[in-house]
Every structure is written in C-alpha cells, then in structure tokens.
Amino acid sequence: MHCWTDLGQVPSGFGPSVVTIGNFDGVHLGHRRVLTRMVGDARAVGAHAVAVTFDPHPLRLHRPEHAPELITGVKDRLELLAETGLDAVLVQRYSWEFARQSPQEFVERYLVHGLRAATVVIGRDVRFGWQNAGDLATMLALGERYGFSVEVIEDASPSHEASGEHRRWSSTWVRELLTAGDVAGAARILGRPHRMRGHVVRGDARGRELGFPTANMSEDSSGMIPADGVYAGWLTRTAGKAPVPSGRLPAAISIGTNPTFDGQVRRVESYVIGRTDLDLYGDEVVVEFVDRVRPTLRFDSVDELITTMHSDVRAAQALLTSPPPK
Structure with missing residues (x-):
C-alpha cells in the first residue's frame, strides 16, 4: 500500500481511483466492511482504491477542548488500513490552510486533479470544506460537474451483540x-x-x-x-x-x-x-x-x-x- 503525506507525492497520471474520506480512528469493523467492499468495487473496474484521512484530528484545530482521544496512532491506523487491501492512503496534514478550502476547491484539487476519482464513497452525514459548508447534496452536484459518481454508504451495524445492544459501529x-x-x-x-x-x-x-x-x-x-x-x-x-x-x-x-x-x-x-x-x-x-x-x-x-x-x-x-x- 502506498502512503502519501502530501498531495504532491501522488504520481503524475495516477488513477482512475475510487476514493473515500474519513478519520478511520480505530479502523473498526464498520470501517473495514466499507473499505473491503470499496476495494472489491475498485478491482472490478480496474481502478485504485484510495482512502483520504487526516492528522491531526480536525477537532484538534477547530475545537481542541472537544477533540477525542485517538483509539489508534497514525502508524497503527495505516497498518490496519493496509489490511483491507487499499492501494493507497493519503494522510493529509490537517492545517488551517487545508481547512479554509471551499468545498469546490477541495474536490477539484484533491479528488479531481490529484486522485482522478471516478467514484467517491461517502456517508449521508458527510461534511467538508470551510465551515463544513459541503454536504451530500454538494458532493452530488460537484460529481455531476466534474464527472465522478458518488456512492452513499449506509451505517454499518452488527446483526447481533452478546449484550443485546444494537447500535451503529463507531x-x-x-x-x-x-x-x-x-x-x-x-x-x-x-x-x-x-x-x-x-x-x-x-x-x-x-x-x-x-x-x-x-x-x-x-x-x-x-x-x-x-x-x-x-x-x-x-x-x-x-x-x-x-x-x-x-x-x-x-x-x-x-x-x-x-x-x-x-x-x-x-x-x-x-x-x-x-x-x-x-x-x-x-x-x-x-x-x-x-x-x-x-x-x-x-x-x-x-x-x-x-x-x-x-x-x-x-x-x-x-x-x-x-x-x-x-
């Protein structure tokens, strides 16, 4: 698995790719189910499977008093992500410069030109861009403009728990x-x-x-x-x-x-x-x-x-x- 810490490290002409975005803290079973399916879909169409993740956690910048204690460090997160079969992970340094991009700027720079995304895999509650201005509707509209499809993933939940508790893996x-x-x-x-x-x-x-x-x-x-x-x-x-x-x-x-x-x-x-x-x-x-x-x-x-x-x-x-x- 390739690991990039800057968009400039992505090889020229890389792609096409199936891209997903998230913190993936812990790389739990919900993450693994989505990523494994995404890898299979990418293989079926001859594309690269890529995850974009962040370091530090975005809340460390925006609301440090509410930033969660991380389940896994970056090294373990990458090892666990590699186990899902991903072709590459971009660990984006989360800075004010990155955070201030508009939703369109992020999509154009990272997904369209940087990773040449053919498909973007996101959850229904996705938020991106400066002040979380981008949402699912925004991504769908940008997909139509730039020519990539958007796959919406549903929450992954266990079919049963020994405790009898049913809730979303998170x-x-x-x-x-x-x-x-x-x-x-x-x-x-x-x-x-x-x-x-x-x-x-x-x-x-x-x-x-x-x-x-x-x-x-x-x-x-x-x-x-x-x-x-x-x-x-x-x-x-x-x-x-x-x-x-x-x-x-x-x-x-x-x-x-x-x-x-x-x-x-x-x-x-x-x-x-x-x-x-x-x-x-x-x-x-x-x-x-x-x-x-x-x-x-x-x-x-x-x-x-x-x-x-x-x-x-x-x-x-x-x-x-x-x-x-x-």
Whole structure:
C-alpha cells in the first residue's frame, strides 16, 4: 500500500481511483466492511482504491477542548488500513490552510486533479470544506460537474451483540467501552484486541523488586489508554535490540498510579508472564488488551499486594489460554 503525506507525492497520471474520506480512528469493523467492499468495487473496474484521512484530528484545530482521544496512532491506523487491501492512503496534514478550502476547491484539487476519482464513497452525514459548508447534496452536484459518481454508504451495524445492544459501529462506542475498561467489548467492535504502541522506559523498578519486572510504556505512546485496572493481554516487540523473543508474549498489564505506594503518575506497565530476564528498555513494543482482570485497588500491605499480583497473573494466563467466546 502506498502512503502519501502530501498531495504532491501522488504520481503524475495516477488513477482512475475510487476514493473515500474519513478519520478511520480505530479502523473498526464498520470501517473495514466499507473499505473491503470499496476495494472489491475498485478491482472490478480496474481502478485504485484510495482512502483520504487526516492528522491531526480536525477537532484538534477547530475545537481542541472537544477533540477525542485517538483509539489508534497514525502508524497503527495505516497498518490496519493496509489490511483491507487499499492501494493507497493519503494522510493529509490537517492545517488551517487545508481547512479554509471551499468545498469546490477541495474536490477539484484533491479528488479531481490529484486522485482522478471516478467514484467517491461517502456517508449521508458527510461534511467538508470551510465551515463544513459541503454536504451530500454538494458532493452530488460537484460529481455531476466534474464527472465522478458518488456512492452513499449506509451505517454499518452488527446483526447481533452478546449484550443485546444494537447500535451503529463507531469510534465513539469503542472509546466509551475503553473508558469503562471493557476491552473485550471494544475488541468485538474493532474486530481485534485494542492496542497501544510505544517505547519502553525506565520506571521505579518496584515491579522487579516485587518479583514482577514490568515494561513501562513512555508517556508519548500512541493508542487510547483504557480505564485503570489489571488486564490480560499480549506484548510484542516491534523494534529494538537483540536478542529478544519474537512474536506475541502473554502479559499481565497494569494501568494506574500505583495507589499502594501513593504514586502520582499514571502508567501502563506490562509483566511478561513467566519472564524475569527480558531487557526491553528503549525498544518499541505493541501491547494488546484482551480482557480485564480487576479494577485498580489500594492494598494495606506489600504482602497483600504480592499475593494479589500472583492471583492476577494466574487469572491473566487463564484468560489468554481460554478459547474466545462464540
């Protein structure tokens, strides 16, 4: 998959293409269903399948106090988008210069001349151009003027949910579940475990002293942090020094401020189950959250904490070795 960060990087004469536009935060099952279908439609007519997405999120510019915490960072978003079969993604830097384009200017510059769109795939609630002046009717009219078709996609919803709740698959729903610590529920919408990505930094070494050395993720790690608590999950080293085991390693993951020791800094710490010999400092890792073991607790003694940590590790291991629910 080609990845462009500027329209000028698109090869001259590129196209024709089928283009869709969106933030695609989390690349959840609703996104994947639309993108997979779009890729198939593009293949059928010999066109390129292209997604246009934005960094930073537009609300960071327009209403920063309302900007959502991103489920995935750009690197993970691109990896997940590539899995859908897209031919290219344009990650447009969202700036005031870009935002001030009129709907016609955006369509003419990006869709018509830049990507040579034969079809534009959008939702009914699409808004684009300066002050969100463009809508579905605008896109349809511009399509007639410039010679591209417009395909309107309907909201993607699950046919059934174990909880009995029926609602549209959305990034907002995923954020709600992660905020509540329901990483298993979020995974059902994402179609995969929720992940964070970042470098391992040195902490207080308290986990090592207690017999559970942890990989502490840096504060600039990407991916939304779930609610405080202990989770079962996986840790994968993606870049760093050797030798370190490759592949996914089972982990018990703690999120919180460590209230037993009156901690103040919120941290994401992963103990690779059964391993006390790993040196991951400075390495980039991906942490995936499978299920929640318990909320964060404050213990009256270190001995009580250690006993509970042993129980947490057993519970995490059991969750990771259990077959997924049907």
